[in-house]
Amino acid sequence: MSFFPQGAFYGIGLMSKSLEAFQYAENVTSDNIANVNTPGASQQQVVLTEAAPIVGSPGFPTNVGGTSGDGVVVAQVQRIHSDSYDALFRGASSSQNYFQTEQNTLNAVQSGLGEPNAGVSTAYNAFQSAINALAAQSTTGQSTALSANVLQSAQTLASTLGQAATTISDQESQVLAQGTTMVQTVNGILDRIASLNGQIRASTAAGDSPNTYADQRDQLIDQLSQYISTQTSVQADGSTLVSVNGQALVNDTVAYHLGTPVIGTATNGAPDFQVQFASSTSTSSSTAIPLGSGQLAALADLYNNKLTVYGRSLDQFASALSSQVNAITQAAYTPGGQTGSALFQPIVASLPITAANIKAGITAPSQLPTVLASTLAGNLVQPLNSSNNTVDSSAQLDGNASLANPPAGPLTGTLTVQAGGVTSTFNYSTAAGGNADSIDQFVTSFNAGQYGVSASYDPNSQQIVFTRDPTNGGTYSGGGSPDFTITDSNYNAATPNTSLLGALNAGGINGVDQNASNAFGASGEGAANALVGLFSADVGVPALATTSGAGVSAAAGVPVTVALPNTSFYSNDVSVGQVLTIDKQPGGVSPQENVTVTAVSYANGVESVTFTPANNHAANFSIASAATQTLGQFYGSLVTQVGLDAQTAQTGTTTQTSLANNINAVRQGISGINLDEQTQNLIEYQKAYTAAAQTINVMNQILQTTISSLGVGT
Helix, strand or coil: CCCCCCCHHHHHHHHHHHHHHHHHHHHHHHHHHHCCCCCCCCCEEEEEEECCCECCECCECCCCCCCECCCEEEEEEEECCCHHHHHHHHHHHHHHHHHHHHHHHHHHHHHHHCCCCCCHHHHHHHHHHHHHHHHCCCCCCCCHHHHHHHHHHHHHHHHHHHHHHHHHHHHHHHHHHHHHHHHHHHHHHHHHHHHHHHHHHHHHHCCCCCHHHHHHHHHHHHHHHCCCCCEEEECCCCCEEEEECCEEEEECCEECCECCCEEEECCCCCEEEECCECCCCCCEHHHCCCCCCCHHHHHHHHHHHHHHHHHHHHHHHHHHHHHHHHHHHCCCECCCCCECCCCEECCCCCCCCCCCCCEECCCCHHHCCCECCEHHHCCCCCCCECCCCCCCCCCECCCCCCECCCCCCCCEEEEEEEECCEEEEEEEECCCCCCCCEHHHHHHHHHHCCCCEEEEEECCCCEEEEEECCCCCHHHHCCCCCCEEEEECCCCCCCHHHCHHHHCCCHHHECCCECCCCCCCCCCCHHHHHHHHHHCCCEECCCCEEECCCCCCECCCCCEEEECCCCCCCCCCCCCCCEEEECCCHHHCCCCEEEECCEEEEECCEEEEEECCCCCECCCCEEEECEEECHHHHHHHHHHHHHHHHHHHHHHHHHHHHHHHHHHHHHHHHHCCCHHHHHHHHHHHHHHHHHHHHHHHHHHHHHHHHHHHCCCCC
16 A cells, blocks of 8 residues: 545645745745835845655655645745945045044135145234335335234134134034034944944844844944944854954943043154043053044044144144244344344243134334344444555455554454354464455454344445344244344554454444443344245254253264253154254354154153264253254144045045945845835746646646535435
8 A cells, every 4th residue: 555645625725735835935035125215224034944744654655756736835034244344444434534534624624724725824824914015115214004914814813823823623512513523423333333243143043034123223234334334243043243353342231331432642742633442541641442444544644743843834834933032023123223022922921822723913013123233233343444545354354454444364262143142262373274265254244143133344435344133043042132242352442453352343242241232223124134035944843842851972973962941842753854953053064963763652741852973972961853844834734634635535535425325336236126026026926926826726626526515415
């Protein structure tokens, strides 16, 4: 006897399975169509499989070739998804959001700075124009209107610097506020991912397919990647480990919250925007989370590497501007003979000058220092020629009959120059080939010494002229006083031809303080001319001037580390690659040299710099920023950098947006829901369902006929 399923009841049961399977497939397809516009929804696909075949009972094999099928069943509901494209998309999306965030902020910075039409550059150019007009005025007297214009342009420049500083500080505040809001959003996302991990794990353990939960979790991870770089690893229990550069953010159902952004201290002492885990209480940059890319990472980069740098550059410009201009105005007299004062001063006197703390400290035009002490304006220096003779300034001084006091033979001696609180010496020799063998050679050699006083020869009056010159000597001119004194070690009023000053017929100034009472010309605009020269001169930025300290010397070719004073506002502004001038000497002679900073360290509020000199330097050698560029060039480089940063952000946004869109298009092509495809599937399942139902109907009719034929129920 053989066993094989027989009868209509078997067929009806088989078809009922088909109805159930096709109905399930229709429902899944309908769910796909319903979620065609749902963010993050993946296509779900019913996997149909043959039901287990009918087999004979023990002792009663089927004895039929093959096996008897038992219909169709739903094996699983499969989620069509590509984790690899998820990772690619999230990386591109993270970069896209990084550059977009930077672009938005940098565009705001550019707008706030107002360059190139209404910013610091315009105000600085206007200040230069006002100074140029003052310097070019008639020598018959000083114009009050022109002086007032200088003061007005100086105040406008100071105010514009303050506005620029406010732009930067406002953006820094915005960055910090945005970071706080973003962290709250990120923590909310982490909590939801952790919760979904638990639901997925439980569903997986029960044998279900948690596709909807997985879609929601992946959508949340997509959102998370907009803020920080994310990496994922699906665990065996179905949960996902979410991390940022190796540090866990979500592990199973545990979410590790981020802390509110704080401003800590970087290794170089600069302010440092940091995001740490909420459990951390440190403000050290070593505990900051490596954010990678995304909006939060962009905020950190904006604050640390752009806004802070821009603000520091503005402060450095304001510092160098005030330092250089004030050195001139403090070394000059007002038209009324009063000692000059600083043109640029701090708004808050107890704080150093910065872009936010600078003003024009002189308000009255009559108090603007424009006049430099010059022996040409006094009567202590006489024409150096003998009667009716014209002196050839290139001719040797010794025995020159055209001079009133020609040296009988070579003279050697010393001129001691006191200017700006600094005393310097000039050793002279009138011998052939000496540094003072002619008037021209003396002028050249003397000026090369950079004593804060310059020498010149006026052929009209045939006088040697000495003028207080704050631009000739830098820090060695002092800039703190407008007078000067020159003393000749050989001068003797009875025998003037035995000294250099006497030979130049300038013995009257020997040892006499040259000030407003004896060397002053109200019509002179020497300080204005000095300011004009300043605009084209290389200066040191920032205005850093210190020493190595009494116990620190330097040996040639040996790296030396010097701690900068923590009382200096710019002590933490020195960076690797910056050029410093050490052991500055009048005339720039050895051992003065420029060195490049090779390392910077910061500890306990003190910045230390390392460099390797080419010469030996005694202890307590001076350290200053090297004069490598003009003020205009320095500020221009800042504007250029802001523009380049903004352009980089714009280019990055365009590139990464295109990349993210392309990757997402491929990703959606794999996992996205296609209406045409789902409609076709729905029709296919509907036809199968209808066919199965029709089969049942036929079997039902057969059954009814059979029952009627047997007379059952009649």
